Amino acid sequence: MYRDELIRILQICREQEDPFKVNVIDLLDRIRKIFPLIKTEEEINLDLEALLSLSDVILKQEDVLEHRTSLLYVDALLILLKLERMSLKDLAESLRRNWRPIVEARGINPNFLSTALDYWGSKELLGKEISTSPEREAEISVELSEELEKELKRIREEIKEEVDYHEFIRMDPLRRAYLISILATRGDISLRKDPITERITIVPSPSTGEKVSMVIEVI
Amino acid sequence: MEIQDKVKRAAHILMLRSHSKPGVRGWELRRALGDEYIKIIYLLDKELSDIGLRVAIKTEKGDEPSSKDDYDDSFFFVTFRSPPDWPEIRGSGWRIDELAALAVSISLIAGRGGKARYEEILDVLTKKIPERRARALITRFIKQGYLSGEDELELGWRTFVEVDVKGLLKTVIGASKQSTS
Numbered sequence: 197m198y199r200d201e202l203i204r205i206l207q208i209c210r211e212q213e214d215p216f217k218v219n220v221i222d223l224l225d226r227i228r229k230i231f232p233l234i235k236t237e238e239e240i241n242l243d244l245e246a247l248l249s250l251s252d253v254i255l256k257q258e259d260v261l262e263h264r265t266s267l268l269y270v271d272a273l274l275i276l277l278k279l280e281r282m283s284l285k286d287l288a289e290s291l292r293r294n295w296r297p298i299v300e301a302r303g304i305n306p307n308f309l310s311t312a313l314d315y316w317g318s319k320e321l322l323g324k325e326i327s328t329s330p331e332r333e334a335e336i337s338v339e340l341s342e343e344l345e346k347e348l349k350r351i352r353e354e355i356k357e358e359v360d361y362h363e364f365i366r367m368d369p370l371r372r373a374y375l376i377s378i379l380a381t382r383g384d385i386s387l388r389k390d391p392i393t394e395r396i397t398i399v400p401s402p403s404t405g406e407k408v409s410m411v412i413e414v415i
Numbered sequence: 416m417e418i419q420d421k422v423k424r425a426a427h428i429l430m431l432r433s434h435s436k437p438g439v440r441g442w443e444l445r446r447a448l449g450d451e452y453i454k455i456i457y458l459l460d461k462e463l464s465d466i467g468l469r470v471a472i473k474t475e476k477g478d479e480p481s482s483k484d485d486y487d488d489s490f491f492f493v494t495f496r497s498p499p500d501w502p503e504i505r506g507s508g509w510r511i512d513e514l515a516a517l518a519v520s521i522s523l524i525a526g527r528g529g530k531a532r533y534e535e536i537l538d539v540l541t542k543k544i545p546e547r548r549a550r551a552l553i554t555r556f557i558k559q560g561y562l563s564g565e566d567e568l569e570l571g572w573r574t575f576v577e578v579d580v581k582g583l584l585k586t587v588i589g590a591s592k593q594s595t596s
Binding site: 271279282286287291295297300362393394413 | 469492507523
């Protein structure tokens, strides 16, 4: 007789995603009224299940309230405003104070050995495809050097005034970045980095200051 | 195996990386140290405290384990016990703008309830650092496990292990000395 009603209560408790949309008091009152009237064993089980489901809803409500009162539920706009106004130094310090980095050591293990084996395996295959004698290798090396020198000269001639590094290498990033790095290492040109904007430029003359190594993201 | 030997073994397992990402599962420790591995880990934690380190244990969702089964599926890490000093941070290769960018990314995501759009984070970052660098840093944070996702970013596993997110938000909100970068 009360089976369907109890199943309906169960469905409400289980299917409603927002626990605050379940009228707990109303449903509890209904279960209390039904209990003395139920007769079958199935109805008793359903009644018990409905009661447990209602207690789950109350637990969910507690969880939501706890989350909303916690710091994780602060106004996103407030955080945004704070972040925008804070200096890089203050932001970094905020993280530092709440940061406990993972400590780890790297060593040779079966995984690394397996990766290394795969790498050398692929190299061996590559070697088999290009079978060259030491004399021929030397010849190729000279040919490559001549070719490289021609390209370096061409690139050097392109740099007539101070230009943006990334703009300059854009049309063929890897190759042009490689050529620029050789020219800069030789001292034919120099690279300048603005400490504030971090913009990198190519200067057509060698640097007069202290030489330092620079790491530049190309792609 | 003596208890002390097991503690040493646990230290080696936890600190010597053998997977593509750091951390060892509870069941792996059980296999290596026996059923009482949690006790061994707590002994190790005590020993590590003398040198400023600790064992951090996190479930896959980034919570603290609560049951015995939780421990078996959780990840165990060795981390700093207290925040690193600036010389340690500089020595490990981190720059101030990188830490700042990470602080912004984590705070925005946490402040948005766990998810934030890539473009929104980029927008805030580019007010402080060049766009190219901001994009590169977000990519790096994703690779390192601090963030996850693509268009919509979430906090990654490493953030849950290394960063006290609530503490970070509290510090950001409480920041009174304001200055522009």
